[in-house]
Amino acid sequence: MPRLGALQPPYPADIQTQFDQIMRGAPPLMLFRVMAGHARAWSKFRGGSLLDRGPLSLRDREIVIDRTCALNACEYEWGVHVATFAAAAQLSPQQIEATVLSAADAPCWSEQEQTLIAAVDALHARATLSEIEFAGLRACYAEDQVLEIILLCGFYRTVSCLANALGLPLESGAARFPRAAGTG
Known part of the structure; x- marks a missing residue:
């Protein structure tokens, strides 16, 4: 188990929507479940992340x-x-x-x-x-x-x-x- 707690399903609706956007319907990764349990950290992580396609192949x-x-x-x-x-x-x-x-x-x-x-x-x-x-x-x-x-x-x-x-x-x-x- 991770050193910090991870969200367990069912997830709050807004978090589920975010997971669905990132994971495209697959179950969320443990990293995301841990981060999403801490609103500020999750917001910063998603805001500063590069989870989109971007200009590289x-x-x-x-x-x-x-x-x-x-x-x-x-x-x-x-x-x-x-x-x-x-x-x-x-x-x-x-x-x-x-x-x-x-x-x-x-x-x-x-x-x-x-x-x-x-x-x-x-x-x-x-x-x-x-x-x-x-x-x-x-x-x-x-x-x-x-x-x-x-x-x-x-x-x-x-x-x-x-x-x-x-x-x-x-x-x-x-x-x-x-x-x-x-x-x-």
Whole structure:
């Protein structure tokens, strides 16, 4: 069980409507149920979130989210995203594994994707981009897309902190982190 209580069904009508909008009829995730139990936190979470489509392709968006969650050791959110979006984003099993276990320059990625992952790695490690890293992003992405990449990194770092610190149990049906060769 999570470290803070989660709402239990039946949910208040306004919360159910919000869950339905986000989850498109699927049962709400534990993260959402915990957050929704605290009106101010839930409002801020939804208000500052990037749960909509945005200016990036689904593939680029999921690469950013999966890599950010992996870097933050957030198996909970990584697993939800891989299970829900990896197929639609056309991420191969090798690429899914690479979001957790490989360097940004892994050969399974295109040059543009390597640039994207290197930027995610830099934002995680230093909370900034060098001139070269920023120029690399700008060579591949429009301004609104660069902002979206930065925002997604920050938001999913926050999501990772929430899921990890709250001790959220892994969702049933969610993917699990791959293990490096030689580890249990």
